[in-house]
Amino acid sequence: MLIRSTRFGEIEVPEDSKIHFPHGLPGFPQEQEFAYLPSEPDNPFAFLQSLAEPDLTFIVVDPFAFFQDYEFVLGDQIECELELNDANRPHIFNIVRVPDNPEEMTVNLLAPVIVNTKKRIAIQMVLEKTIYTTRHRLFPNGFVKQPGKGGK
Amino acid sequence: MLALTRKAGERIVIDDNIVITIVDIKGENIRLAIEAPREIKIYRGELYDAIVAENRQAAVPAKDGILDVLKDIKVRKP
Numbered sequence: 001m002l003i004r005s006t007r008f009g010e011i012e013v014p015e016d017s018k019i020h021f022p023h024g025l026p027g028f029p030q031e032q033e034f035a036y037l038p039s040e041p042d043n044p045f046a047f048l049q050s051l052a053e054p055d056l057t058f059i060v061v062d063p064f065a066f067f068q069d070y071e072f073v074l075g076d077q078i079e080c081e082l083e084l085n086d087a088n089r090p091h092i093f094n095i096v097r098v099p100d101n102p103e104e105m106t107v108n109l110l111a112p113v114i115v116n117t118k119k120r121i122a123i124q125m126v127l128e129k130t131i132y133t134t135r136h137r138l139f140p141n142g143f144v145k146q147p148g149k150g151g152k
Numbered sequence: 153m154l155a156l157t158r159k160a161g162e163r164i165v166i167d168d169n170i171v172i173t174i175v176d177i178k179g180e181n182i183r184l185a186i187e188a189p190r191e192i193k194i195y196r197g198e199l200y201d202a203i204v205a206e207n208r209q210a211a212v213p214a215k216d217g218i219l220d221v222l223k224d225i226k227v228r229k230p
Binding site (some may be wrong): 025026027028040043044056057058059096102126134 | 190191193195199200202203204205206207208209210211213217218219221222223225
């Protein structure tokens with residue numbers, strides 16, 4: 001599948017990179033088709049590239065690489081709609097915001113993206129009654145310190 | 153926009169499949185019960201606004217250098 005991205009140019013990606021968001025994303029209700037573009041192995045970051053809008057790319061991250069204790073309840077509605085169960089566990093990632101100083105980048109732990117990797121459908125859910133916020137620093141000590149030890 | 157006045161215990165029916173019941177009114181707080189199909193997403197307004205704002209900011213193109221920064225990050229899974 002050939003996709004067009006302002007950030008990456010025209011690139012060929014596997015067909016199963018495609019993820020369908022039936023509700024779009026909050027703030028982007030029309031954007032329902034994305035490609036999930038992972039980085040190198042061992043790198044927790046990835047990109048979510050809109051297939052309709054080359055300008056729209058989100059940086060996303062595996063939350064568990066930075067917040068080992070991150071946890072929440074999916075709830076029956078999400079499980080049913082995404083057809084998830086014990087035999088079909090979701091893939092979870094969170095959207096990263098990169099400010100002018102990249103060391104201050106934050107991740108939105110309040111609204112994780114839940115993916116059914118078999119059907120390639122996903123929802124960005126909003127957690128209820130949670131300690132998490134829209135902005136958790138990924139590198140509270142900046143880049144110089146050991147990455148991955150951050151969090152809290 | 154439609155504005156309706158309701159009392160506790162009364163309902164509002166939207167389309168054929170959404171029912172909002174005024175469960176209780178105590179001072180400034182109104183408790184609602186919402187019955188809707190599961191594909192209808194229901195959020196607290198301020199929470200939804202926060203996610204919209206955060207997504208929009210996250211969508212702002214980051215500086216080119218960020219790709220190199222992210223590329224060098226390796227995190228071993230626990």
